[in-house]
Amino acid sequence: MNTKITGTGSFLPEKIVTNFDMEKLVDTQDAWIRERTGIASRHISTGETVSSIAAKAAKEALLMAGKQPGEVEMIIVATCSPEMLLPCCACQVQSILGCSNAVAFDLNAACSGFLFALNAATAYIKTGLYKNALVIGAEVLSKIVDWTDRSTCVLFGDGAGAAFLEATEEENIGMLSLSQGSDGARGMVLACEDRDVVNPFTEKKEQILPGYVTMNGQEVYKFAVRQVPASILDALNKANLTVEEIDHFVLHQANIRIIEAVAKRLKVPMDKFPTNLERVGNMSSATIPVLLDEINRAGKLKKGDKLVMSGFGAGLTYGAGVYIWG
Numbered sequence: 549m550n551t552k553i554t555g556t557g558s559f560l561p562e563k564i565v566t567n568f569d570m571e572k573l574v575d576t577q578d579a580w581i582r583e584r585t586g587i588a589s590r591h592i593s594t595g596e597t598v599s600s601i602a603a604k605a606a607k608e609a610l611l612m613a614g615k616q617p618g619e620v621e622m623i624i625v626a627t628c629s630p631e632m633l634l635p636c637c638a639c640q641v642q643s644i645l646g647c648s649n650a651v652a653f654d655l656n657a658a659c660s661g662f663l664f665a666l667n668a669a670t671a672y673i674k675t676g677l678y679k680n681a682l683v684i685g686a687e688v689l690s691k692i693v694d695w696t697d698r699s700t701c702v703l704f705g706d707g708a709g710a711a712f713l714e715a716t717e718e719e720n721i722g723m724l725s726l727s728q729g730s731d732g733a734r735g736m737v738l739a740c741e742d743r744d745v746v747n748p749f750t751e752k753k754e755q756i757l758p759g760y761v762t763m764n765g766q767e768v769y770k771f772a773v774r775q776v777p778a779s780i781l782d783a784l785n786k787a788n789l790t791v792e793e794i795d796h797f798v799l800h801q802a803n804i805r806i807i808e809a810v811a812k813r814l815k816v817p818m819d820k821f822p823t824n825l826e827r828v829g830n831m832s833s834a835t836i837p838v839l840l841d842e843i844n845r846a847g848k849l850k851k852g853d854k855l856v857m858s859g860f861g862a863g864l865t866y867g868a869g870v871y872i873w874g
């Protein structure tokens with residue numbers, strides 16, 4: 549049993565915030581942001597929630613796959629910025645779209661989230677438990693970013709992407725291999741606190757408001773440029789493929805310098821690395837599915853094309869998968 553992506557979709561909030569807009573908020577410059585990150589603008593929610601944008605992206609994916617909401621068997625939403633602690637975002641999406649026959653749950657692996665969710669869905673389908681899955685990466689990071697911290701607020705954006713995954717008997721298709729890992733001991737280099745433990749039995753009586761994203765940018769950068777090529781090579785090794793045989797490297801869009809460093813380490817030309825971060829910034833779990841949808845809709849993915857998808861981020865989490873487009 550193999551799996552096949554039969555539909556992709558994405559949604560970006562209408563409001564575009566350029567680097568010049570950022571200059572009015574914090575002590576920064578368009579040239580600095582472009583040079584250090586490759587980002588020129590990002591889409592920012594003016595009220596859209598994670599579940600609303602996730603549902604919009606998912607609807608597009610279902611439309612492309614030619615499926616009705618009632619046919620969906622599983623929904624996994626990867627997010628680290630849900631609007632509710634309960635219910636989970638996937639159940640909200642289920643309710644919005646009317647996917648009444650699906651099991652729905654969230655998965656939080658930050659920027660690796662979509663890849664981990666895709667791998668989880670693939671595993672469920674390959675065991676025969678479900679025949680299809682809606683896999684979504686959606687974030688409204690703008691509400692957890694500190695808009696007074698120039699070292700982080702310029703990096704992130706809001707958006708959602710989705711893929712509809714189905715079981716297929718076709719040979720040589722779908723996820724060939726994967727490599728996943730986590731390094732929780734170094735997790736605090738990229739963090740965001742939720743509520744503190746305050747209850748009638750704690751000494752502390754006052755709830756501190758949930759925190760904002762904090763990051764040691766240089767540590768995250770070093771982690772990414774070391775771990776991403778290693779994960780990709782591990783996944784390729786498991787698939788018995790070489791870097792030269794890969795048509796598209798669909799990487800988490802955090803920073804153009806990270807993508808360039810990965811390309812250099814793998815000795816692969818940059819034209820095999822599609823990018824959209826210049827327009828959308830880092831949307832955490834949404835980056836890979838939004839980029840996948842954009843290149844799919846642009847007709848750049850042909851049957852039999854070999855893709856590497858790779859993500860990394862808070863946790864720390866990282867991973868790569870080799871996927872044959874069907």
Ligand code: COA
Nearest residue numbers: 576577580584659698699702765766768769802803860861
């Ligand atoms: N505009 C202008 N100056 C800025 C700035 C901004 N937006 N943000 C930081 N600076 C300043 C710093 O304050 C520092 O000034 P100082 O030398 O006077 O102290 C200077 O720029 C250099 O800061 P530094 O943090 O060393 O820059 P850097 O070259 O490491 O670039 C990042 C910063 C965040 C772009 C880079 O570390 C990075 O991309 N890291 C990975 C982050 C990431 O991808 N996170 C998400 C992972 S999923």
